[in-house]
Amino acid sequence: MHSLTVKLSLLALAGSIAALVVWTVSSPAITDLPETVVIEPGPYTYRPAGNYRYYGKLVEAPLEQLVAEAPLEIMKFQVSRAEYAACVADGACKASVVTQGGSPNSATMPQTEVNWYDATAYAAWFSRQTGLHWRLPDDREWQRAAAERFVEEAIVAEAEDDPAQRWLQAYARNVAARDGDEAELKPRGAFGENSHGLFDLAGNVWEWTNTCVANTNLSDDGAKPLVQQEYCGAHIAEGKHRAIVIDLVRNPKVGGCAAGLPADYVGFRLVLVR
Template identity: 45%
Template structure:
């Protein structure tokens, strides 16, 4: 009996292997074909590998009624991040406008090779939705943590030097003044042409240059007691984190003044965006299987 079982194992293993390959082949043949490539050039992207980084959390923190810096925590990015090498250009955005999927800007850039600026959060998400439909991939704004991960060594810590135990407000004012003076010195007028600020170690160009970028992270306000224990947190998705030479908070902006509210107005002319491409099930397959998929 034992001899019979030992002799049948190779055959059994071979049969299971053939069944697996047959099933995999059937799935590949049944897989929907990719849609034709769009008529315009696809965005250039780069892959930022998984990593663990020390990151200062986004949000406005207060302790015992006084503002403090957000804590720095260890953040694990467990999957590769595919992000645009360059910011979305004026020419890129104009295609979306021509397709009727994006709103025309109040002050469009004079050249197509410049980053598109003066865009609201809605403008950026409208473009992402249009690009997703055109390419069959999922494009979206990065989160604050994803943007910091992609920025790598160019990410600027936005700590303001708050000391929750300080009783002299002049110390905080001096820290604010020094920080803002350094930022203004670093934001002197410079060319905004794509690639002007070079690439970082991940191959991401112009990140933390003089164009700020929208993220999908909403404003958080965190309240702590005197011992540093969080006792309350609120979110406001009418305000989003923007990243650039430093982190800032920006209202999402609306272009219809009839609706009223503090969000009415034109977005700043130094505010643009780049997108993240989410991995699909095809991307997760081994290279050998991806080659067997219909083109």
């Protein structure tokens, strides 16, 4: 009888421990989630990033007409300094040279001076803390979310075969797109919202994506990729124009842009995968 009582007590204790473990795992540390916007399924256009060649000649990437079958949920604002500081305080993110303090608006400033690894580390930490799956958007998703804020690059004349001249033309386009830029960093929301209700897209903070730099050879019809080589030591950062930024770089203005005109600042926002 005594043995049976002990066994029942042990079973009850084991059940309590199991219940405690389940509660601990399922109870998120962060329940106050950032505002998100859900972009409904539907048609959109996408021009891929990277260098495209047709029979060895550098050409513009083909414009794709696509239909999204699933909704896209993405942060309404870029990750702020205060939000990133919580990850740093928890030991999961590396401290940035840009910290809270000073200006009264500092906490609401977008977090900049973060590289691609910093952004992905924050996404992993935030996923653990909320019990949800957060990640950087890929370039396709960012363009879909940006809608009219995406800056479509003008087509360079196909007769222009000199890569150096094409590069100079692209550089000049990007300079023109940024004419009248305000270099001063501003609090989140300062650059307004787009038609989807997302703020600060194509402001002066570019945003990291999960899209690697790619070199693509087109097939005979000039439309479909025949061979594609990715280099993931640099990723696409989207803003007033596309920028290719080396993954380790936190400040693209000091030589960290792999090609073209560098971004003013680089930050990020995350996609929520449900």
